[in-house]
Amino acid sequence: MIIEYKEFCDLLLSHIEEGQNFYISLLENIIANPKRYIGFFRLSNPKTKLIQNITQSREIKFGDFLENLVEKYIQKIGYKILNKNINSNINNEKLKIDLFFEDNNFLYLIEMKVRDDHDSAKKRGQFLNFINKLTAVKQKYLNKKIKAVMWFVDDLLTKNKKYYNQEISSVKIKNCQIFLCYGKEFLNMVNNGKLIWNELILLLKKYNEENIKNDVNIPDFGNSKQILNALLKIKNSAWKKLNSDNQIYKMLREEFFKNGNNLEEAKKMRNK
Incomplete structure (x- = not known):
């Protein structure tokens, strides 16, 4: 393991x-x-x-906890963890990225939530916050290629999937790829992602059984x-x-x- x-x-x-x-x-x-x-x-x-x-x-x-756990996985399989704190050049707002790491080819910016169950007002704010973080990262790392991901860990709820896909399709930033992922879809993008997802489910299942x-x-x-x-x-x-x-x-x-x-x-x- x-x-x-x-x-x-x-x-x-x-x-x-x-x-x-x-x-x-x-x-x-x-x-x-x-x-x-x-x-x-x-x-x-x-x-x-x-x-x-x-x-x-x-x-x-x-x-x-899930943010910290996934970050541990990402680090253990060889990715470099980057500083999550970043300033926006638009209004000098201090922003914090949920998961931020890199390999030899890309920066990975992950907006990580447990489930997609927000109402209309919150979903708009959440997506705007995600794009603000992406913009701030792009301004700091001008020549880097970026994979930006909105990741909902629980794939049983996809309430706003259509909305997020529509918004993502309208955003064009040079050298940036933007993804919407549910469940294991994000981990399929990283090395040993299938192994990580299966192990994560196994650990959660064991804990829940012992603490039911x-x-x-x-x-x-x-x-x-x-x-x-x-x-x-x-x-x-x-x-x-x-x-x-x-x-x-x-x-x-x-x-x-x-x-x-x-x-x-x-x-x-x-x-x-």
Whole structure:
């Protein structure tokens, strides 16, 4: 194997493990947006909403993990990894390329997303961002031949395929080839790509089988040490809001801290 299962798992856990900073951010987000969790006109309870938010956060982190994993593969099979950070000459905007590498013949610029499921507004912004990165790379590497790829890793969703193909066909940049790829199509463009794709699917399948029973963990806000530590470290402005007389925050406290004494313990410790 190019990447062993342990290395795969270690990299994945480094991205998705819920460390202390996660609980601080989670708590501050709840305090900043209490109406997302509290109110009579909701079918879902606050715990369900929390699970949705945590799941969404993990999906984003999973996308970051896939970028890092594929970059490791690309490097291991002999391509040279290039600096992802680049400035646009149009408005001096700082841009970051998802995957950027080269061989003796081409630069490879990859805009990498897990799945093609954006709505109309986001798809336009995403494609414009891709072209801005390509333009910036071309301005920096004037004489290089470039293969630019919009790559959606999950080939089960192709919602905007027609739109992206139409937009790509209208872009003409000297010495640049632009591709739209789903699933293994991108990896077919690189050395040992078929091997990488098959191994990637094997690793993901094994991980999912081993972790199929692992549910999203929601700590008890009134009793857990993670939440107590987060209460001690959230910003003063968030702490004041949480303990204010505002009716929405009274409801928030009643919903999230009705069990245990974390809130009272945090008050004592923050006042020391």
